[in-house]
Amino acid sequence: MKVDKKALVAGASGVVGRCLAEYLHSLDDWTVIGLSRQPPIGGNDVPRVDVDLSDRRDVQAKLGTQSDVTHIFYEARFDHVEGTPEPIDTNVAMFRNLIDTVVPIATNLVHVHTGSGHKNYGLHKGPARTPAREDAPRYPGPSFYYEQEDYIHALRMGQAWSWSSARPTGLCDTAPGITRSMISLICAYAAIRKELGLPFSFPGTEGNYHALYQCTEALQLAKATVWMATAPACANQDFNITNGDLFRWSNLWPKFADYFGMALGPVETVDLADYMADKEAVWQRVIEKHALIPQPLERVAMWSYWRHLWTPDWDIVSSMTKARQFGFHDIVDSEAMFFRMFDHFRAAKVFP
Ligand SMILES: NC(=O)c1ccc[n+]([C@@H]2O[C@H](COP(=O)([O-])OP(=O)(O)OC[C@H]3O[C@@H](n4cnc5c(N)ncnc54)[C@H](OP(=O)(O)O)[C@@H]3O)[C@@H](O)[C@H]2O)c1
Incomplete structure (x- = not known):
């Protein structure tokens, strides 16, 4: 076993960092320490x-x-309530605390990577x-x-x-416990609607249903991040990293309806945080009927994420x-990814 690179990964319990x-950790030539x-x-x-x-002081002591350390990957972000601004001062202080502590003593430092996203363009704020x-x-x-x-x-x-930065869009993964997740929202929404005998209607806006969208599978981002941190041409560059394809919810929703064995409904814009507020008993019926892992609805989906996801x-x-010009050519078929992840959660008894 050859180990020649040592990475600190900040945010190692989060979607991206994990x-x-x-x-x-699965690669032969890295040692890794996760921070969270x-x-x-x-x-x-x-x-x-x-x-x-x-x-x-905690950062300095630990x-x-x-x-x-040869590589620092910064994928932490401080807690925030979905829909409220992320605290800038705390996020900058966290970053500086790590950088100020490790960079001056890491005499063999090769690379610092800072996670970013499509919010870098303000794409979450408006066109x-x-x-x-x-x-x-x-x-x-x-x-x-x-x-x-x-x-x-x-x-x-x-x-x-050197430095690099990745700019993904909405992340998708099957790690346990991710509630700010389009996969979880889709699966839980389908289960509740089906139990209520209602069709699989799109809960976002009409405009969002027909707009172009893209997402980033977490493993695609991880591979791209390691590429960026090790390919000499990527030194001091930032890159958009997505699955590499585009889709419209209006094309996927009918296929999702088929997958869940439901009739397709019309667009039915509804604030899912309000809509789901009284659906705990329905969710518990779903768990019982399908012998799912028992857990409250709030532990499987963060409904306020609906606004960020389905209203633009x-x-x-x-x-x-x-990214392609610099040498990253991996592509994930997003449509296939959705069904692969739905299958995963079905097999894991998280969703029916
Ligand atoms: N998720 C997405 O869809 C998405 C899309 C585009 C870009 N991004 C970007 O990707 C980056 C990572 O996002 P994410 O979604 O992976 O975040 P996340 O799931 O919310 O995870 C945040 C991570 O930061 C850690 N953290 C928070 N406060 C901390 C503290 N005081 N000390 C130590 N660790 C702390 C958390 O661990 P503990 O709570 O255990 O401390 C967790 O590991 C961010 O820059 C985000 O903007 C994310």
């Missing part, structure tokens, strides 16, 4: 340090001797120029991404180590041209 840490306050739900075998990145390209001017913000990027750009001047009336499209 998959990245597990992927790195809590272990990932369901556990994994990635070595981890339990650290509160918002507490500088990571102040990590002088043999932006699409396909979004990495050289697009910054939107008026505010954004913790911009502050983290500015900080690392200033720090890397004259240094031997505009195309959300990032260009993958730059």
Whole structure:
């Protein structure tokens, strides 16, 4: 076994960081330490340090001797209630606490990677120029991404180590316990509607139903992130990373209806957070009927994520041209990915 790279992965219990840490851990030439306050739900075998990145003294005490780190992957983000702004000061402080502690002592540092996303273009706020390209001017913000990027750009001047950043769109994965997830929302919504004898109607807006959308499977992002951190041509570059294809919910929804054995309904715009508020008893009936893992509805889907996912009336499209030109050619068929993930959760007895 050859081990020559040592990675710190901040946010190793989150959607992005968990998959990245597990992927790195599966490779022969990496040692990995995952950083988060809590272990990932369901556990994994990635070595981890339990650290509160918002507490500088905690970071210094627990990571102040990590002088043999060669790669830092920053995929943490502080807690926020879905639909409210993410706290910029805390997110920037967490980032700085880690960087200020490890970068000065890591004498063999090779690379720092900062996770980002399509929010970098303001695509969550309103229509932006699409396909979004990495050289697009910054939107008026505010954004913790911009502050983290500015900080690392200033720090890397004259240094031997390089930087990169990935800009994914909505993440999809099958790790346990992800509630801010389009997969969970679709499966749980279908189960409840079916139990109520109602058709599989699209709960978002008419505009969103017909707009172009894309998503990013977590493993696709993990592979792209490792590529970026190791390919010399990617030094000091940022890349959109998506599955590499586009879809419209209006094309997928009828196929989803077939999969769940339901009639397709019309677009029926409804705030799912309100709609689901009194559906706990229905969900418990679903669990009993299908012998699912017993858990409350709020533990399987974050319904407020509905607004972010299914109300934008505009195309959300990032260009993958730059990543392809630089050498990343992996493509995930999003339609097949949905059914693969639905199958996974069905087999795992999370959803019927
Ligand atoms: N999810 C998406 O659909 C999506 C899409 C595009 C871009 N992105 C971007 O990808 C990056 C990662 O997002 P994500 O969705 O993976 O986030 P996430 O699932 O919310 O996970 C956040 C991670 O940060 C850790 N964390 C939060 N506060 C911490 C603290 N004080 N100390 C230590 N660790 C802390 C959490 O661990 P503990 O709670 O255990 O501490 C968790 O591991 C972000 O920049 C996000 O904007 C995400």
